[in-house]
Amino acid sequence: MELELNTVQQIIEIVGEDNVLTNLEERICYSYDGTFQRGIPELVVFPANTQEVAEIVKLANKEKFPVFPRGAGTGLSGGSIPMSSGVALVLTRMNKIKEINSEDMLAVLEPGVITGHFNQEVEKLGLYYPPDPASLKTCTMGGNIAENAGGPRAFKYGVTKDYVLGLEVVTPQGEIMHTGGRTVKNVTGYDLTRLLTGSEGTLGIITEITVRLLPKPKEIRTALVIFDKLEDAASSVTAIIRNGVIPATLELMDQIAIKCVENFNHLGLPLDAEAVLLIEVDGGKNQVEEDIISIEEICQNHHCRKIHIASLAEEREKLWKARRAVSSAIVQLKPTKISEDATVPRSKIPEMVKRLREIASKYNLHIPVFGHAGDGNLHPNILADKNNKEEMERVQKAVDEIFHAALELRGTLSGEHGIGIMKKPYLQWELGEVGIEYLRAIKRAVDPNNILNPGKVF
Amino acid sequence: MKDMDKNHFESLNKCSRCGGCQAHCPIFYETGREPFVARGKIELLENLQSGKLTWNDKLADIFSMCLLCGACAENCPNGVPADKLVMMARKDLVANNGLPIIKKNVFQHLLRYNGRLNLAGKILYLYQKTGLQKLLRISRVLNLMPNDLAKIERLLPEVASGSFRKIVPFRSTVDNPRLKVAYFTGCVTNLINHNVGYSILKILKACGVEVIIPKQGCCGVPAFASGDFTTGKFLGEQNIKEFAREDVDYIIFDCASCLSTWLDYPELLESEEALKFSDKLMDVNRFLVEILDIKIECPEIGKKVTYHDPCHLKRTENGKKAPRELLSRLSPAYEYVEMGLADRCCGSAGSFNISHYRLSQKVANRKVKSIKESGAEIVTSACPSCMMQLSHALKNEKSDVVVNHLVELVAGCLQ
Structure with a gap:
């Protein structure tokens, strides 16, 4: 399908000439996300407000062209990739924080607001928005909602969906709809807010977001624990949870991940250690002190080599910078990264870690393992070279086995990246034919012309 | 991209498209457009490399939209040198299509x-x-x-009445000098702001250092940055030849861009000869602090001063530390205050402020805001090109804040 000149002209009339990109050179820059997937859109459009979004979607239904909504393009499942056609709808111009309300403990904002920026703004007022995906300095809130993003703090605080109170959405047919509202309790009608959160741009375009906020934790302590054996790190994680300590974050990095990060950050992490845990506790002063002592004891009982406690903000930020760099830094090993986020029940972390290592050695692949061990959400990343056909075949087999393992341990294909394009082939393994058909039925009902983000999820 | 060397080609592969560069690019901050951030340019370079794209006006336009400030490279988890890659792309463009x-x-x-x-x-x-x-x-x-x-x-800066290098002697010496340095004045000090040059001569005389000012031309950075490596190399080789004539302890610079170009000479000129100078090259501020350990008896003036990090200085050894240390030694004459985002590019980037005037001013205005918020009466820097940009932007905003080179303040304290 190709966009008619006349259609392009109409889009230009809606958003203005400066907000439409037509050149191939510019469109190529909207063909990717954080994966190796590519699809060049026919047009890139930057709407300024809900009204413009609605008009474009209406036009899309009339002229039958697909619309691929996106924010900063940092996704890890190919969810925002234009399937070599239609319009890439970039929502980054809609980037105002409209309200931060300390009394109702909520904020209202546009989808293009950068998550990290939002975090800072609410924290200035003594409030807290916990979801913190590693890309928080660039990713947008709209993208976070569409993918139901998680992050390290999910262990204690949950994920994006646990904070969304209400949405304004442009439906796949171009109508403007409001879901939820400004209250924590709301059982009026189906829970469309939750349906749209994590709908990966297939059921509506999020144009305004209302999120719940928490009071900012008073104290934070971060512990960096070094282990000679990866298994010991994994079993410490389960022991900490079993002992009733709920850290805000419980992050694991294996040896390959440590090496890659160290190459860039030079934090002095030991290159011969098999794993490190990055554990953060927050809350009142006494609680934090108590928790840190318990964690120290547990890790020592599990043969950790060393514990380093950071309480200064700069020192903690340094450790986190390292952790957040991992996902990008492992590309040092090989250029093509297949980033998985298969998630298992937290007690199965040691078993999952063991299986991942077996899979890596069976297929002779680099599979650094890092991630949110506390909530069972590991990030096994396979590093390969997409031009090496034989290697990519091995990758495919390894991915299959990783998903098998996760499901066998009663986990899920994706904890926080979404299905997008990358995990589409596996959806049936988890949902079954009935489950997939249910999703399709919803999609058909609200988007009969298959306009919004076609080719994704299923 | 036919003649892209192997190292640069491999660094293309290291970009994971994570998009982290968006958070650090001043141009992306103003425009929000992906072609102008490192990630977009790397995707385009890959397409050029594989022959899916060829140079045209649009692509040339896109590659002109970079300050070469290096903030993306500095913050990249994989150390992708996107600024260097943009320079290589410009070189390739000039080789293919010639210079504008x-x-x-x-x-x-x-x-x-x-x-x-x-x-x-x-x-x-x-x-x-x-x-x-x-x-x-x-x-x-x-x-x-x-x-x-x-x-x-x-x-256009207010130019001086002639060439600084023609006015001052080749050699300024003292009895029993403790060190001997060669001074690369850069074009701006030579033609526009003589006071920076005079300040340096005054300080070094007071410190008992012999200074020679060898014959020299432009360091070549405007040419290299625009992809004209032929002119850049010509200039670099001339400079190397002239500076090799007399042995000195150090070669000092008042201009961060000149210093950084000299530091890159071995790579840019592919010259062994240039490598011999590497250990001697030094920003004048660092030279005063680290080598001379300058102590200054300051009168009590108590003016608030802030400091802007030139992109080309902040990534060199102690490039952030030394100027601040020097400023703090000017107490109580001057009270040093740090401004927010002091190390963010001012948007000057050589001729970028002429070719992309409005955008460049938008970038500069962020800086002006930081300067105003710091409450400083004087903003200092160590790069004459940043100083021109800051002066212009401050004037546009009707601000009374004065722009000085750090050495001007130091010299002023030596009354």
Whole structure:
């Protein structure tokens, strides 16, 4: 399908000439996300407000062209990739924080607001928005909602969906709809807010977001624990949870991940250690002190080599910078990264870690393992070279086995990246034919012309 | 991208497309457009490399949109040197399509020859002193010109009356000098702001250092940054030849861009000869602090001063630390206050502020805001090109904040 000149002209009339990109050179820059997937859109459009979004979607239904909504393009499942056609709808111009309300403990904002920026703004007022995906300095809130993003703090605080109170959405047919509202309790009608959160741009375009906020934790302590054996790190994680300590974050990095990060950050992490845990506790002063002592004891009982406690903000930020760099830094090993986020029940972390290592050695692949061990959400990343056909075949087999393992341990294909394009082939393994058909039925009902983000999820 | 070398080609592969560069790119911050951030340019380079794209005006346009400030490279989890890659791309563009006509004239006819550059300086001086400038500004003729010409005309610095290097002697020495340095003055100090040069000579004399000012031309950065490696190499090799004539302990710079170009000479010129100088190259501020360990008896003035990090200095050894240390030694004459985002690019980027005037001013205005918020009366820096940009932007914002080179303050304290 190709966009008619006349259609392009109409889009230009809606958003203005400066907000439409037509050149191939510019469109190529909207063909990717954080994966190796590519699809060049026919047009890139930057709407300024809900009204413009609605008009474009209406036009899309009339002229039958697909619309691929996106924010900063940092996704890890190919969810925002234009399937070599239609319009890439970039929502980054809609980037105002409209309200931060300390009394109702909520904020209202546009989808293009950068998550990290939002975090800072609410924290200035003594409030807290916990979801913190590693890309928080660039990713947008709209993208976070569409993918139901998680992050390290999910262990204690949950994920994006646990904070969304209400949405304004442009439906796949171009109508403007409001879901939820400004209250924590709301059982009026189906829970469309939750349906749209994590709908990966297939059921509506999020144009305004209302999120719940928490009071900012008073104290934070971060512990960096070094282990000679990866298994010991994994079993410490389960022991900490079993002992009733709920850290805000419980992050694991294996040896390959440590090496890659160290190459860039030079934090002095030991290159011969098999794993490190990055554990953060927050809350009142006494609680934090108590928790840190318990964690120290547990890790020592599990043969950790060393514990380093950071309480200064700069020192903690340094450790986190390292952790957040991992996902990008492992590309040092090989250029093509297949980033998985298969998630298992937290007690199965040691078993999952063991299986991942077996899979890596069976297929002779680099599979650094890092991630949110506390909530069972590991990030096994396979590093390969997409031009090496034989290697990519091995990758495919390894991915299959990783998903098998996760499901066998009663986990899920994706904890926080979404299905997008990358995990589409596996959806049936988890949902079954009935489950997939249910999703399709919803999609058909609200988007009969298959306009919004076609080719994704299923 | 035929002649892209292996190292650069491999660094393309290291970009994971995570998009982290978006958070650090001043141009992306202003425009929000992916082609202008490192990730977009790397995708385009891959397409050029594989032959899916070839150079055209649009692509040239996109690659002109980079300050080469290096903030992306500095913060990249994989250390992808996107600034270097942009420079290589510009080189490739020039090799394929030649230089835009204006730059061609400037680089190949003006920059190469000191005499002509001096002459251009003189013409500009006359333009400003004869009242022609005033006349044109009053008559608003310039406002009739396209492309913000009137505003750009105001970017022209007030030039000095001649070449600094012609006025001062080749050698300034003292009895029993403790060290001997060669001073690379850079074009701006030579033609526009002599006071920086005089300040350095005064300070070094007071510190008992012998200074020679060898014959020299432009360091070549305007040419390299625009992809004209032929002119850049010509200039670099000339400079190396002249500076090799007399042995010195250090070669000092008042301009961060000149220093960083010299530091890159071994790679840019592919020259063994250039490598021999590497250990001797030093920013004047660092030289004063680390080598001379300068102690200054300061009068009590108590003016608040802040400092802007030139992109080309902040990534060199102690490039952030040394100037701040020097400033703190000027207490109680000056009280040093740090501004927010001191190390963010000012948007000058050589001729970027002329070719992309409005965008460059937007970037500069963030800086102006930081400066104002710091409450400083003086903003110092260590790069004459940043200083021109800051002066212009502050003037536009009707601010009274004065822009000085750090050495000007130091010299002022030596009364």
